[in-house]
Amino acid sequence: MIINFEEIYLKGKNQKIFIKQLIRNLKRKLIDYQDYLSFSKSHGGSYFIEIIQEIPENVLQEIIYKVRNTPGITGFYVADTSGISMAEIIEAAVSHAEKQAPNYDSFAVISKRINKSVPFNSMEIGRQVGHAILKKLDKKVDLTRSDFKIYIKVRGKYTIIYSEIISGIGGLPVGTSGKAIAMLSGGIDSPVSTFMAMNRGLHITAAHFHSVPKTSPQSIEKVKMLVQKLTDYQGQIKLYLIPVLEIQEAIAQKTDSRLRLILLRRIMLKIGERLAAEEKAKALITGDSLGQVASQTLENMAATEDATDMLVLRPLVALDKKFIIEKAKNIGTYDISILPHDDACALFTPKSPETKAQLKYVREQCAKLDLEKLIEQALERMELQLISDRTPIENI
Ligand code: ATP
Ligand code: MG
Numbered sequence: 001m002i003i004n005f006e007e008i009y010l011k012g013k014n015q016k017i018f019i020k021q022l023i024r025n026l027k028r029k030l031i032d033y034q035d036y037l038s039f040s041k042s043h044g045g046s047y048f049i050e051i052i053q054e055i056p057e058n059v060l061q062e063i064i065y066k067v068r069n070t071p072g073i074t075g076f077y078v079a080d081t082s083g084i085s086m087a088e089i090i091e092a093a094v095s096h097a098e099k100q101a102p103n104y105d106s107f108a109v110i111s112k113r114i115n116k117s118v119p120f121n122s123m124e125i126g127r128q129v130g131h132a133i134l135k136k137l138d139k140k141v142d143l144t145r146s147d148f149k150i151y152i153k154v155r156g157k158y159t160i161i162y163s164e165i166i167s168g169i170g171g172l173p174v175g176t177s178g179k180a181i182a183m184l185s186g187g188i189d190s191p192v193s194t195f196m197a198m199n200r201g202l203h204i205t206a207a208h209f210h211s212v213p214k215t216s217p218q219s220i221e222k223v224k225m226l227v228q229k230l231t232d233y234q235g236q237i238k239l240y241l242i243p244v245l246e247i248q249e250a251i252a253q254k255t256d257s258r259l260r261l262i263l264l265r266r267i268m269l270k271i272g273e274r275l276a277a278e279e280k281a282k283a284l285i286t287g288d289s290l291g292q293v294a295s296q297t298l299e300n301m302a303a304t305e306d307a308t309d310m311l312v313l314r315p316l317v318a319l320d321k322k323f324i325i326e327k328a329k330n331i332g333t334y335d336i337s338i339l340p341h342d343d344a345c346a347l348f349t350p351k352s353p354e355t356k357a358q359l360k361y362v363r364e365q366c367a368k369l370d371l372e373k374l375i376e377q378a379l380e381r382m383e384l385q386l387i388s389d390r391t392p393i394e395n396i
């Protein structure tokens with residue numbers, strides 16, 4: 001199996017660090033398959049994972065799934081290898097073509113000679129391999145519109161033969177941009193923003209605020225399912241579950257009802273800041289998207305963000321809902337997000353929430369709360385779960 005990473009390859013001086021991190025991430029993700037695999041050194045923009053023993057098709061498919069969902073990988077292929085004599089190349093290419101035979105009618109051979117010292121050129125490889133495949137299998141050669149292309153690359157001491165290039169999700173390896181805390185609700189948006197942050201190299205710890213027992217424990221299960229899905233990309237994610245019912249009650253009792261959501265969000269950010277200190281994270285991530293709901297205005301975002309000195313990143317800020325939904329379907333979180341749940345916030349959403357919060361007034365209202373005590377209480381009752389791509393979903 002050969003893996004390419006174009007963007008990292010372009011990273012110049014940092015390239016080594018990025019590749020090292022990517023390989024560390026890959027090894028961890030593939031730890032359950034290590035009997036089948038041997039990891040080799042990277043050269044050029046490629047990295048090789050050798051398949052060292054007969055591998056059942058379903059296991060190979062699992063490995064392919066893990067590799068294609070690893071941030072930092074632009075594309076890869078599962079290749080056969082052979083020696084560099086014409087006889088060896090022909091034998092391996094015919095056997096490769098034969099394995100795929102039910103899937104195509106016409107084929108083309110695309111060959112390249114990187115090792116120029118072999119006594120034949122790439123045209124000759126194409127001609128001889130094409131001829132051998134024609135003789136063995138009942139297929140047509142079609143150089144322009146074939147439905148099967150077989151690529152042959154003669155390198156230094158070996159030849160690589162492959163047919164399908166599988167695209168990866170690209171981006172940067174998780175961990176190369178540092179750490180961040182992702183504020184994860186059970187909705188559609190925040191799992192997407194969390195994914196996008198991971199895909200830019202951030203190592204994520206998730207924080208979810210809930211109102212159990214006022215809301216059902218199912219809503220927490222749903223968030224765990226979302227995090228489990230996101231471990232397809234990061235491998236292992238810490239999830240903090242923070243009870244906010246008492247905070248909501250204090251807000252409802254003491255402050256202007258129009259500001260309830262903003263005040264709660266401010267406290268969420270403050271708690272996020274405490275978690276960030278614990279996790280050595282340098283940013284908070286939210287799924288806010290400008291204007292998506294009446295309350296996601298610039299004024300409200302500013303009044304919320306005022307609660308923290310930390311960098312707050314909003315990967316979805318300028319994206320249309322349609323695009324976000326498409327992305328959610330793409331990364332596999334959408335079907336989980338649309339499961340019914342009761343939102344911690346929905347319960348205490350006022351009839352007419354503020355859409356243009358005035359900072360001075362928000363601060364005044366916030367000052368009515370015993371913030372330190374409320375935050376301490378919530379942190380004391382907070383739970384931590386470690387969710388991994390190796391934990392079967394039914395066990396969490
Ligand atoms: P989402 O689809 O992510 O729920 P939304 O469009 O419903 O987003 P809001 O509910 O206003 O928007 O929330 C804005 C952001 O605040 C969320 O994307 C998320 O990052 C954060 N947030 C909201 N509720 C919670 C919660 N209960 N726990 C953690 N973060 C939350
Ligand atoms: Mg929501």
